[in-house]
Amino acid sequence: MPSPPDPPAEQHLSLELQGLVQGVGFRPHVVRLALLHGLRGTVANSSRGVQLELEGSRPALEAFRHSLLTKPPDRARIDQEICRWQPVHTSGAGGVRILEPQTGGNGTAPVSPDLALCHRCLEELRDPTNRRHGYPFISCTDCGPRYSVVEQLPFEREHTSFRHFPLCEQCRSEFSDPSDRRFHAQTISCPACGPALRWDGQPISSAAGIQSAAAALAEGGIVALQGVGGFQLLVDPTNAEAVQRLRRRKGRPHKPLALLASRDWMESHCCSHAGERELWHGPTAPILLLRRSPDQPAGIAAEVAGSSPWLGVMRASSGLQQLLLETCGGVVVATSANRSGEPLCANADADAATLNELADHVLSHTLPVVNRIDDSVQRWAAVGALTLRLGRGLAPVALPHPSSNAGSLGLGAQIKGAVALQTASHRLLSPDLGDLSSVAGAAHHQRTCRDWLQRHGLRLSHLACDQHPGYSASAWAAQLAEREQLPLSAVQHHHAHLLAVMAEHQIQGSALGVAWDGAGQGDDGSLWGGEALAITPDGYRRIAHLRPWPLPGGERAQREPRRAALGLLMEAYGPSWRERLAPLPNLSWRTAFSDNELQVLEQSVWRGLNAPRSSSIGRLFDAVAALLGLAQCCSYEAQAALALEALALEALEQPSETACPLELPLQRRDSSSPWQWNWQPLLEQLLEALAQNTPAPQLALAFHQALAQAIAALARAEGCTDLLLAGGCFQNALLLELSISALKQKGCRALWPQQLPCNDAALPIGQLLAAESVSINRAAPGAESHVPGRRR
Template sequence: MTTTSLIQQRICLTVQGTVQGVGFRPFVYQLAIAMGLRGGVKNTPQGALIDLEGSESALKQFLRRLQQEIPPPAAIQTLTQQSLALQGFDRFQIWPSDRAGDAATAQILPDLATCPACLRDIFDPHNRRYHYPFTSCTHCGPRFSIITALPYDRPHTTMAGFELCAACAAEYGNPSDRRFHAQPNACPRCGPQLEFWPTTEQPSTPMQQAIAALRQGNIVAIKGLGGFQLLVDAQQGAAVERLRQRKHRPDKPLALMYATLAQVRRDCEVSEAADHLLTSAPAPIVLLPKRPGPTLLATAIAPHTTHLGVMLPTTPLHHLLLQQYGSPLVATSGNPAGEPLCTDNPAAHQQLAAIADGFLVHNRPIQRPMDDSVVQIVQGRPQILRHARGYAPQAIQLTSGVETNPRILALGAHLKSAIALSLGTQVVLSQHIGDLETPQAIARLEQTVADWLTLYRCQPTALACDLHPDYSSTGLAQALAQRWQTPLIAVQHHYAHGLAAMAEHRLTAPVLAVAWDGTGYGPDQTIWGGEFLQITDQGFERLAHLRRFALPGGDRCSREPRRTAIALLYACYGDEAFAMTDLAPMQAFSAPQREVLHQMLTGSFNSPMTSSMGRLFDGVAALIGLPQTVSFEGQAAIALECAAAEGSVSGDYPFIVSATQPAVIDWRPMVQAVVCDRRQGVAAPMIAAKFHCTLVEVMGAIAQRAGVAQVVLTGGCFQNRILSEQAIQYLRDRGFAPYWHQRVPPNDGCIAVGQVLAALRHLAHSRS
């Protein structure tokens, strides 16, 4: 050993990333002790700070091992080093957290499913946490749903009101224990407790009362990690139907919770990727293909679909319930139709009283609501459809060169509402909030904005919103901009979609964005939705779009695909369309109703024009005899996708692409061919499959014309697995580089991310 290597040095490391609530400080402590280093580690509002003194060789070895051996889910995003004068530390310690400072930028860990070690604890009769439903450690349990402030310490969580008993305090203070500084740490003596309402005189536990109620076919509202869920026996058809009736949810598929993966395999086909997702720390609802053959599941769980939404237990409470119950349960969000998720015990009892027969509750407060995340698998990779428990909040790193000094708060869209906030070199996406269709949902958006600005100790320097003037999120953004006297940047909907995909994949312009959805407000004040945008460094250019068609009744078309189908027929055949009474959409209306629709279309009365691909899906679905009316968004398109999954076909329908700029994609030859096939008795699955192939050919035609290598697939239409996978393969085969959403949803849940990026671009260009 050289004399130089023995010279004592001091370095200070500033660490950003996933370093709070994941056992990072105990890992640093043990590593520093092993290396014979002195100093300390502490949490800060920005991440973690490590102050070290020791020999040069020991410090170098510490730095190497810190980055190579960090245990998941901890992750280092940035690490900066500063040399300082020796302080004379005599040992290494874990110091109290810093609570002061600038805006908090520390990454907050999402809630994590129960780890194997804690599962062993709750099922070990000799463990003091045997059957305790709130067991957790630094590797699992609540995080984002209980944190009240940064840095992440117990006084800054909803566990602050539960004083640790001596045994739990000893674990909490022992750096070698996996519960060292596990903020939700608790046991039956000092932690949260269960209750069942209404209580019975029978000498049984709350868990046993809940199980008895479920066996009797009752609906039980359970307080989960981020809010209430409604549970019912998945094998009792009458109970499932009762849940649908009471919740006013006639058609939308219901999610299932199974005790084990082996039980899932009895009803679903589980790929290796699905296996990994189901058993991962986020533990989302995963969309899995139904296994053919007989099943014990109630047919009303997911009628007319090819997939089931399935999850495994996510908390000790769910593990204990499912293990003792023995068969799968329906587990759907605990909220009345159109309203936000319930989180508070008294409020839930009041709001869910007309739905639930019993309530399994606990006394640990939920700081912020958190739905279950929903994920599907596209091309063997996970694709988040609902960004919530286990994934939110998510930090998305921006490409180098993007100006991020401004603090941008983006309010998102109207459906699948979520917000985003720029923090340094990253954009943080919130949890799914929901559709802003009710005053309660709008109030939840306002609460989420206030919560985020308090949590991140941030005052925005600018706001971003959707271009649509009537969105509730736009209205809130306008009110906040006026209150705070900050700039407001309105962002075109499909441009935001494209930028969100670019941010996720860290792409730089030029990019061709295929942005297909139900509706988005265009700068020409028409409804867009079947768009091809070339995104440049300066903004975007509309390269192509679907030929516009009328929507008789406006928004009513989203609930009545039959209206859209008639509009498509009118665009193809004019007045003769109304003589085609052999077609399902015409049969779905009486003669007087058809006459009203005729007048609306001929007089352009209450019939706004659109280029929406989502509405084209709806119209074609209705044309071939699929749902004429729907009860949830995307129902007709899902039916068309499911039909396509049953069909097999080669070739495609005709379409025309104009030579204009932007190019107009004329779908009328396709619709006329669909009508011809339908009248000749071609089965709906064959037509649906051919329709999907045609849309892929449309993409290819415009991509070839644009000549841009990078192509992103974005918008709600790309929740369609068949469409996405066929498009990805088609584009790859022709030399393009296709990208699709994986970490953020393809639907409007991604809009806020794109709005932030658009606002940053706008501000940067305005200064140049």
């Protein structure tokens, strides 16, 4: 009888994994998978990622490795694997242990974004027999705060603000049991050992706190609720007076307010398709812009979102929000707790003065928010999510990119402040940090920079900022570079926009792209914003731009579309611009200025005083919106453009047989000059159509179509097969989709931001790329050197 074959020789597998592998249930998954394959060994978090030391037969180890790499936990992402095979170290006992974290070295491991309440925790929250029934801080391996509570790396309970809440015996038992879904879940707690609520600064039970807040809202009060990344201001959306009071206190007169809503409310009051519903129910739980349902009454006061066809609706991201929402009937206004233009309030004690001015009552808790972060905002466009604000659930973003440039810092721009940090393995992008124009906003930005460097154990090695010297981030970068004697790259605004798209899509070398936004300082000193650039490894070339025109009043023109329209008319028709409008006696724009205002503004344009020239597509949107009577003065960014998009959608939904073409032709003087999109034919066609009483929705749609065709004309003229699209104008879903379609018809593939925002919050990533191309110069601050996009 033949002897049985020898058992397979055992080996030792040392596996280091980098990427999004901390705070996503990775180590518990490893333990369960290793046990399934009969392996023994250890797994531990490190400052770089996760380190595995496993032993067993080679086939079992290979099968384990294949399964782990191809099917990691849902929220995990493996970016790099370092694998070593060795002889067996020891014939130790079976099983896999989770070791204490390995510390030391630079912290390259990305921090997981906060994860919204999962369906299993929601079931427990509602189950009267469960010990976490009605517990506001319920979480597990699959959900709970991550970035908002982390203090240092690796991601362990003792490195988060949960370190203030030692686990009770029952929670410790769950934490130690591989068969429990809370096995090594770092943010778990329960009523016996977890954080507690406070009502107006005084301790209160969970049930009483929820009831007190609900009663205050029912009485028309404004309640500041401490959410995952900071405070939200809540108010009853059916109470018009309460909503108006909230707007006055916050300094937000017109911008639509977000809603925190139940699934039933969202589905009955909003139109949504399968992709939008999957996004809304997912672990990021963003504020999602959804179309209002035409079949249902709004169920909210007009003061919440005005006449906007969209509602910004999010689901509860925490147990506390869920409990309050259910008590309040399924919907509340939930907007950021800050004065307009200032950072989000996050600490009940430190921010007490501001909270008391904004709210009538404060429902807070004892879990410190370490990293304040606002809610993400997304909409559906081009068969996927389009990020309008990078926040809770989505940020920080980690783009894989091994580099020797660790410590390089991109400081972003002004209105949508952000920070990007290069580690040894990733480019990391912060949440949107808000407007940096205020002292508090600039301080928050600078504090975030320092915190990120400290958390990742990095010394600052290189600075990159926008080339506009008036931005607070640019001014701070110059001061810091001078003081620390660091190299500084000043990067042109639209160059950075397109580089960010290249970073996201991992495009190296050269590319062609269109960057359309509101304004950025151009190399010629004017305000750019309708640009097409040819990107090369060492810089860029401006190959096309919108024909420039003066903006009367300079910065004020960015908030007053009527001024953009006036400058356009004066540039087109000179001193006889009034005569050109004679056939349009009912044009509402004609009454936008007093006679004295017009006289002053005209003189400023003719004399070239405070009337900078601009090639901005954003300002062209403003001018058209003003001429159509949609908006003359705005209280928030892109107000006119949103109104124009909404009007265009009306035409799409109610097609007309009457064609109303508008054209934005692409022209140039000679082959050595950049192309120019000439808006004058479009303006002339628009005025002719208004004289013929063409419905405004048709004109709004024709304008969007003309822009899309103008992009396609450039692709055809340049013979490109791929075209990058970047800049805030592409937050307009209609413009983005029309542009993608027009390019496809010309055989050109569009590439646009999908993981990153397309607005200024992505600029720091592009700035990091620009800095890499000049890092070898190591120029001292103030020295002459070529920097891509720097005006020479």
